[in-house]
Amino acid sequence: MSESSPAAAPAGSGCVFIADDDEASRSYLRTVLEFMDWPPVLECRPDVIDARLAAQPVGCTALFLGESLQETDREALIRYAAGHKPKLPVFVVHSGEAPAVGADVLGTLAIPTRHDIVVGLLHKAQVFMEQQREGGEGPRRPLELFRSLSGNSRGTRRINRMIEQVADTDATVLILGESGTGKEVVARKLHYHSARRGKPFVPVNCGAIPGELLESELFGHEKGAFTGAISARQGRFEMAEGGTLFLDEIGDMSMHMQVKLLRVLQERTFERVGSNKTQHCNVRIVAATHRNLEEAIRDGRFREDLYYRLNVFPIEMPPLRDRIEDIPVLVNDLITRMEHEKRGSVRLTPAAVAALCHYLWPGNVRELANLIERLAILHPYGVVDVADLPDKFRAGHPGRDLPADASGALPGRAEPGEAPSTSPRLPSDGLDLKEHLSQLELNLIRQALEQAGGVVAHAAQILRMRRTTLVEKLRKYGLARGQDLSEY
Numbered sequence: 001m002s003e004s005s006p007a008a009a010p011a012g013s014g015c016v017f018i019a020d021d022d023e024a025s026r027s028y029l030r031t032v033l034e035f036m037d038w039p040p041v042l043e044c045r046p047d048v049i050d051a052r053l054a055a056q057p058v059g060c061t062a063l064f065l066g067e068s069l070q071e072t073d074r075e076a077l078i079r080y081a082a083g084h085k086p087k088l089p090v091f092v093v094h095s096g097e098a099p100a101v102g103a104d105v106l107g108t109l110a111i112p113t114r115h116d117i118v119v120g121l122l123h124k125a126q127v128f129m130e131q132q133r134e135g136g137e138g139p140r141r142p143l144e145l146f147r148s149l150s151g152n153s154r155g156t157r158r159i160n161r162m163i164e165q166v167a168d169t170d171a172t173v174l175i176l177g178e179s180g181t182g183k184e185v186v187a188r189k190l191h192y193h194s195a196r197r198g199k200p201f202v203p204v205n206c207g208a209i210p211g212e213l214l215e216s217e218l219f220g221h222e223k224g225a226f227t228g229a230i231s232a233r234q235g236r237f238e239m240a241e242g243g244t245l246f247l248d249e250i251g252d253m254s255m256h257m258q259v260k261l262l263r264v265l266q267e268r269t270f271e272r273v274g275s276n277k278t279q280h281c282n283v284r285i286v287a288a289t290h291r292n293l294e295e296a297i298r299d300g301r302f303r304e305d306l307y308y309r310l311n312v313f314p315i316e317m318p319p320l321r322d323r324i325e326d327i328p329v330l331v332n333d334l335i336t337r338m339e340h341e342k343r344g345s346v347r348l349t350p351a352a353v354a355a356l357c358h359y360l361w362p363g364n365v366r367e368l369a370n371l372i373e374r375l376a377i378l379h380p381y382g383v384v385d386v387a388d389l390p391d392k393f394r395a396g397h398p399g400r401d402l403p404a405d406a407s408g409a410l411p412g413r414a415e416p417g418e419a420p421s422t423s424p425r426l427p428s429d430g431l432d433l434k435e436h437l438s439q440l441e442l443n444l445i446r447q448a449l450e451q452a453g454g455v456v457a458h459a460a461q462i463l464r465m466r467r468t469t470l471v472e473k474l475r476k477y478g479l480a481r482g483q484d485l486s487e488y
Contacts, residue, residue, distance in 0.1 A: 016122075019077055020066025020093065028111060029064060029093065032118060062125040064109065066093045078104050089125035089381075106381065120383050123464075127345050128381040149185050150333050151326025155318035159186065166313045167193035172265070174250075174310045175288040177317025180366030183288040184248060186315060190286055191244040199243030204236045207252030214257050216273045225274025237270055237281050244284045250310065251291030251302060262306045285310070320361040320368065328353050330365060334372045346376040349385045350451055350462055359393050442477050445470070449479075 016033055020026045063081055065074050074092075081088035082104040089106040092099055098108050106128060107121060149156065166173060167190050175183040184203065191201045209217050216225075220235030236245060247253075253261070264270045265285065269278050287310045296302035320327070331348055339345045348356075361367055371393070375384050386394055444463065452458035460470040 016061055017063045018066070019063070019073070020068050021070070022066060022068035025066045025068060025093065025095075025111070029066075032113065061089075061129065062122060063088050063090045064093050065090060067095065067099075078102070086129060089128045091121055091125075123347065123383045124379075124381045127347055127383075130345075149182060149189060150329045151323060152329065153318075153323035153325040155323045156326055159315060159317070162313075162315055163189055163193065166190070168195055170284050172284070172310055172312045173286045174312070174314045175286065175317060176293075176314060177288075177290065178319050178364055179290045180364035181317040181319055182365050183290075183317055184246065185365075186317065187244070187246045187248075187286045187288065191246075191284075194244070194284070196243045196284060200240050201244050201246065202236050202240035203246040203248060205248045206257075207249035211254040211257060214253070215260060218257075218261075219270045219272055221273035222275045225272070229274070232272075235270075235272065237264070237283055238279070240283045242282055244286055247285065247287040249289055249291075250287040251289035251293055251296060255301075255303065258303045258306050262303065262309060265306075265309045320364040321359075324357045327357050327368070330368060331356070331372065334369050335376075338373065338376060343373070344376040344380050346372070346379055346381065347383045348375075349383060350447070351386045352384050352389060355386045355389055355394055359395075441473070445473060445477070445479070 018026055018029055018033075020029075063077065065077055069077075078090055081090045090104065092101055092105055092108045093111060094108060095111050098110065101108060106124060109117070109121060149160070151157075163186065173187075173190060175186050177183055187203070188201060191197065204217060206214060216229075216233070216235065218235050218237060220233050220238055221229050223229060223232045247261075260270075264281070268282070269280050271278055293302050293307050293311075297304045297307060331353060335345060335347075356368070356371075363370070371390075374390075375388070379388060445459070448459040448462045449456070452462060456470055456474070457467050460467040463470065
């Protein structure tokens with residue numbers, strides 16, 4: 001398999017299997033795939049496909065089932081692919097209306113087709129196969145929530161330095177910032193890097209619990225302390241003994257509870273509701289709020305003495321719009337976490353990520369996480385480009401930053417009513433296809449290197465190819481002059 005074609009699969013990919021009783025349909029799809037440097041295997045009948053797969057050292061990347069197959073053969077192949085280890089990605093080919101497919105079919109392909117559609121399906125199959133292979137590696141250590149604090153922006157580096165400085169102390173930390181900026185992420189990271197790591201981390205949202213119930217929630221209660229208290233119950237302070245208590249949305253706490261919390265911070269003692277027995281606590285307090293507490297103090301909604309008790313070591317979280325350099329890293333982390341949690345996967349093109357960097361993100365990282373999950377549902381194991389993003393995420397993206405459609409046309413007639421702009425026009429006097437594709441490849445490599453800051457390994461990831469392959473292409477195009485590529 002050649003890796004030099006812009007549409008070729010990444011190194012290490014297997015071959016595509018085609019099963020169809022109609023010779024013309026097989027020939028058409030074979031021509032399409034060969035144009036993209038994919039070596040297909042034809043006539044994979046249910047009774048021989050196992051032997052064909054075993055004979056391929058690199059395995060199967062995708063299985064295309066034609067509409068001319070007998071229904072029993074098609075169902076047998078789908079069952080075989082679903083029971084194979086790893087599970088194989090199956091696409092059903094059709095020339096008319098898209099057929100209804102079950103959960104064991106990854107997608108459909110309408111023919112005649114276009115280059116970009118086939119590339120998208122093959123990338124979808126590759127992501128699906130990657131996740132299947134990862135799923136067979138045995139149990140993995142779960143990802144900690146604080147991975148979402150990743151990033152290289154100045155604001156993120158500053159926060160990480162502050163966390164390192166204060167984590168191993170018992171100082172009370174107050175985390176300030178807009179909703180969705182990752183305040184709980186910081187709190188968990190503080191606990192994780194502290195000497196209290198082996199003890200509980202107990203979060204409580206002070207704004208989500210009615211004021212009359214918050215005292216019982218924090219300090220616990222004795223049996224019969226109030227109507228409905230049919231048994232004694234521990235509070236969050238007792239649950240967090242020796243560990244960290246995270247008081248989220250502390251700015252929404254009632255004045256009555258602020259007085260009680262202030263006493264606990266001062267004395268390190270408390271009583272359960274309905275009890276006069278004093279209990280000592282060894283708990284580190286980390287509080288957070290999206291409100292302006294100084295303004296709340298002026299308005300008489302927050303106690304000044306409590307504020308100074310909490311504000312020993314403040315950490316201000318910058319909104320996502322002020323650290324857009326972190327968006328590519330956050331996208332990768334969110335997708336990785338989603339894959340580890342077996343909630344599907346998706347990939348974003350560099351142009352799509354660039355469009356996200358132009359959005360203002362009023363919901364911050366939480367909004368970004370919701371978008372990634374939505375895209376994984378809408379485009380399971382697919383590749384999302386700018387056009388696939390919801391309208392509001394494309395609104396601020398400059399048109400000049402959108403990549404030109406370099407998909408090219410594939411053999412076959414255009415769909416009726418298809419817009420002329422969906423494929424580049426062939427000059428009337430023709431062109432040198434090899435030279436044209438080389439120039440296209442060169443331009444994409446230059447863009448990837450620029451986006452990766454000149455780091456070849458990162459550029460190779462963007463282009464979904466091996467680092468050694470990219471190094472060879474750099475030598476081929478003379479982009480490696482004066483550099484020692486052995487270090488890459």
